[in-house]
Amino acid sequence: MSHSAFKIGVDGGGTKTELILVDATSTVVARHLAPGCNPSQTGPDQAREILRAGLQALLAAYPVSGLPPSVSALHLYMAGSPLFWREVADSLTGYGPVVTGPDSLPVLELATAGAPGLVLHAGTGSFVAARAPGGSVHYAGGLGWKLGDAGSGFDLGRRAIAYALLELQARSATETRPLSPLTAALQAHTGLPDYATHSRFFYNDPAANATISAFAPRVLELAEHDCGPAQQVVADSVTDLARLADQVIHRLFPADPQPSRAGISYPPPLPCGVSGRILNSVPAGFALRSLVAKLRWPVTLTFITAAPSEGVRRLLGKL
Structure with a gap:
């Protein structure tokens, strides 16, 4: 399977942040659970760090040896300020196009x-x-x-x-x-x-x-x-x-x-x-x-x- 076929999705709420890595068949091949990342509750700096660390942990959890998979798209469905998460998304590189939306969409x-x-x-x-x-x-x-x-x-x-x-x-x-x-x-x-x-x-x-x-x-x-x-x-x-x-x-x-x-x-x-x-x-x-x-x-x-x-x-x- 081409490594470019992988995509990441994030559900970020006030209680927990769940990240999933899916392959070309939409099968979840890795998953990571992190603390809640609503910036209204944790503060913007902590929310940003929870997402950053979570993305790294998710890729490290991919159960195939060798280099981490190359990601073609990242979707962030997050609680809290949409403007804040759009700014965070614009700062992320190496994940392909980054789409943001509210945590209500999933x-x-x-x-x-x-x-x-x-x-x-x-x-x-x-x-x-x-x-x-x-x-x-x-x-x-x-x-x-x-x-x-x-x-x-x-x-x-x-x-x-x-x-x-x-x-x-x-x-x-x-x-x-x-x-x-x-x-x-x-x-x-x-x-x-x-x-x-x-x-x-x-x-x-x-x-x-x-x-x-x-x-x-x-x-x-x-x-x-x-x-x-x-x-x-x-x-x-x-x-x-x-x-x-x-x-x-x-x-x-x-x-x-x-x-x-x-x-x-x-x-x-x-x-x-x-x-x-x-x-x-x-x-x-x-x-x-x-x-x-x-x-x-x-x-x-x-x-x-x-x-x-x-x-x-x-x-x-x-x-």
């Missing part, structure tokens, strides 16, 4: 395989991505924790902690009535006893944001075991993400104003992918299905369990 590819449709993603962050009937790609959400990432791990943790702090705030020093399971879980998560100590921690400790996001799996676990407050937190967070998706659907896929006539079938439903560890959980999936029915979306839900790197591989295969 999961959109998994959801629609290039056809019109959309995907809802919620993991570390969240977004809605859609491909319109004309082929244009649209992105909504993903504003980050400061400005709102409905459905994300941070959003779940933030909402749950707010509920628990209100319960602790209203509790008198002598009250002996048991706390809700959600508030008790927060105390176990932080090791802090009351409202005042929690408030100081979340507003002053540098580790507060990570602690908020890390509470999300426990919230999902409680919701799955019939904890009412946790279920409400999940429903509220997913509802806000669904509202965003509803706006995208109505803007890009407006309903046909003409009623169907006898003998003419309705257009097929749109593919709608559901991606990320949050939305693929039982309580979040239940909430989303209920909202889809209530809002009457013209979609077929597909819960995506494949890694985003599989979407990267498929995009590389279209070169």
Whole structure:
């Protein structure tokens, strides 16, 4: 096989960066996993270094002795500033043409395989991505924790902690009535006893944001075991993400104003992918299905369990 047939794809998110090397048949022949490289979280210098080191490690992992493979193309699908990643791409040499795009494109590819449709993603962050009937790609959400990432791990943790702090705030020093399971879980998560100590921690400790996001799996676990407050937190967070998706659907896929006539079938439903560890959980999936029915979306839900790197591989295969 010609060494020029190799291509590299990168899925760079806030939690991890996955790099794959594929051959001319789109088979993954080497893979490397690195830390998250969102420049908004790591800083631009660290993000750039994570990518640089990851590319070197990927080529070194190619399981054939001799010189590393010659790469004919590099695709970067990255979280964070598109302008930053374009500047990084322009500085890279030896990889052939370097294409950049948002980290939403691989999961959109998994959801629609290039056809019109959309995907809802919620993991570390969240977004809605859609491909319109004309082929244009649209992105909504993903504003980050400061400005709102409905459905994300941070959003779940933030909402749950707010509920628990209100319960602790209203509790008198002598009250002996048991706390809700959600508030008790927060105390176990932080090791802090009351409202005042929690408030100081979340507003002053540098580790507060990570602690908020890390509470999300426990919230999902409680919701799955019939904890009412946790279920409400999940429903509220997913509802806000669904509202965003509803706006995208109505803007890009407006309903046909003409009623169907006898003998003419309705257009097929749109593919709608559901991606990320949050939305693929039982309580979040239940909430989303209920909202889809209530809002009457013209979609077929597909819960995506494949890694985003599989979407990267498929995009590389279209070169």
